[in-house]
Amino acid sequence: MIDFPAGLSALTDRYDVVLCDVWGVIHNGVRNFPEACEALERFNADHGPVVLISNAPRPSSDVLAQLDGLKVRREAWSAFVTSGDATRSLLAARAPGKVWKIGPERDEPLYAGLGLEGAGCEAADFICCTGLFDDENETAEDYRGQLQVAADRGLVFICANPDRVVQRGDKLIFCAGALADLYEELGGQVVMAGKPYAAIYDLALAEAERLKGGPVDRSRVLCIGDGVITDVLGAENQKLACLFVAKGIHGDKALGPDGLLAPEGVAKLLAAESVGAAHAIADLVW
Template identity: 90%
Template sequence: MIDFPAGLSALTDRYDVVLCDVWGVIHNGVRNFPEACEALERFNKDHGPVVLISNAPRPSQDVLSQLDGLKVQREAWSAFVTSGDATRSLLTPRAGEKVWKIGPERDAPLWAGLDLTLAGCEDADFILCSGLYDDEAETPEDYRDRLKVAADRGLLFICANPDRVVQRGDKLIFCAGALADLYEELGGKVVMAGKPFAAIYDLALAEAERLKGGPVDRSRVLCIGDGIITDVLGAENQKLACLFVAKGIHGDKALGPDGLLAPEAVAKLLAAESVGATHAIADLVW
């Protein structure tokens, strides 16, 4: 049975650590969500560390400026780990190889300082994908022919962001995970390090242990996120509790005719992906 708390404050007696998604929970890429930021700040101050855990395909230090620009207060969190951090650990052993890099130039910190040579799909040793080159205009289908060449050559596809789509303002845009899906459809092999995969959770829990100065009781860790196949599935795989933020990328699908969260609609969204959540809420609030 899914619990439907009125806010994060109703869960403070059950959890000592929060691992919180970023995009879709505390901002939408254009503006922050003040009530969500306040809720995290209050938990972080009075109840236990908040570790932000994001599928951003750049090292966490290079994403901080975005949070600051969106006026997400630093008091709302104590540590920050990204899919980019986890991905760099996969790239380091491939020093000296040629890479077909797919993604915008803003993601350059992902491979900065690593001994990799840029190449195309015809002569690369592997693929590194952080997103679409132009996610405002392109779709995965624009990449089908080139990905088919790479898949036929047996290239490994390292996906730096498992998200399929993300909300930017009022628009949904494709992410690297959508290209990874297409690559697998074409017979290619994909490796991912972000949510819902273990590597990023290992990093996040290590940060929580550092902040608490000792071991973390996993039964008292709460994951918060709006992505069913990333945040919710990741928590389930790690056997961690999850607060599903049911609006986020799902918009009004979890709402009833009265505009309020509808438990049956939430259950339907989760069942469609064969996952379960411990708690659900429309938007993150205190």
Template identity: 75%
Template sequence: MAAWTLNPAAQGSAMRPGRIDAPFLDRYRRAMMDFPPGLSALSDRYDVVLSDVWGVIHNGVASFPEACEALTKWAQTKGPVVLISNSPRPSHDVVAQLDALGVPRSAWQGFVTSGDATRALLKANAPGKVWKIGPARDEVLYEGIDLVAAGCEDAGFISCTGLYEDEVEVPEDYRDRLKVAAERGLLFICANPDRVVQRGDRLIYCAGALADLYESLGGKVVMAGKPFGQIYDLAVAEAARLLGRPVDRARILCVGDGVITDVKGAHDQKLACLFVAKGIHGDKAVGPDGQLVPDAVHALLDAEAVGATHAIGDLVW
């Protein structure tokens, strides 16, 4: 039986067997994205929100009041909000940070992190020696796991939560040590797939940038955070727990500003996505009037060969 595909040679919108015409399919995909004025415009289509954190509801320095209000109203009128973050720390340890930044508890009901998903990978490599790359604040990731800290010369694998001093260091500072580890064939477990994150008005390198460098040196990398499946499995399970019933995946809306993490993750999981186009991308998709420019939004997504269901400048109700 022939596969049915969209074919531009067909009359009207008819479907017939044949090869997918890439330009036509691209136009079709673009037509499927909409630009809602706010989250409330989508409330009849979804039951659950899986929301990114950094870049959507805060910038590492302060929370975004309108985004927090939007998630609060969703939770009050529609259903649960599960935060899904690439923080390399377990979710229970990040709650205090959200509180300090002014993110109200009413804006979320569940929380899963890349750290939660990464602990399973660490346990699979324990007991043993590990080269821990990352700041001291991330040590909580290793609590209760039988691992001994070592250097690149004698560790059995690498666990990276970020740069040691992310305010001043860059990935190139690690090249020589990572080259030694790659030549030894060490596995690199990346606890935060983000390449960069916005901290105030600056972009800070994250563990994902070191993972990219390690791969370029021939090293093997594994990740559990966005855009990979493990963290979505945790988030959907948490949503089901909050709902008290199984979740219809067609009624889940992912919200995020990272194309290669949030949008690609939703895309790969076949979940709807609201792309927050400013966020980490700043004004790249914004015109002189402060409104989104559809072609610029599509350019951001096309660069990574992913699509979003909806797009918005900043998360608002």
């Protein structure tokens, strides 16, 4: 049975660590969500550490400027880990070498200091994808031809952001996970770094232990996120409780005619991917 709390405050007696998704929960890439930020601030101040856990394909130190620019107060969290942090260890294991870098220029810090040389699909030793070069206008299909060449050569595809889509303002844009799906369809091998895979959770829980000064009771860790196949599945794989933020990238699919959260809508979204969540809420609030 899924619990439907009125807000995060209703769960403070059950959890003392929060691992919280970023994009779709506390901002949409254009503006922050004030009530969600306030909820995290209050938990972080009075109940336990909040560790932000994001599928951003850049090192966490490089993503801070985006949060600051969106006026997400640093009091809302105590630590921050990204898929980029997890990806760098995968890249370092393949250095020196030639990598086909798929993604925008802003993701270049992911490769800093690793001794990797950029190359095209016909000369690279492996692929690292952080996203589409022009995610405002391109889709995965624009990459089919080059990805087929790489798949035929047997190149491993490292996916730095398992998200398939993300909401930017009112628009859904394609992410690296969409290219990873296509690459597997073409017969290629994919290695994932972020949610729902273990590496990023290992980093996040290590940060929680550092902040608490000792071991963390996993039964008292709450994951918060809006992605069924990333956040909810990741929490389930790690045997951690999840508060599913049912709007986010799913929009009004879990809402009833009255605009309120509909339990049957939530159940349908989760059942479609054969996952479960302990709790669900429309938007994160206190």
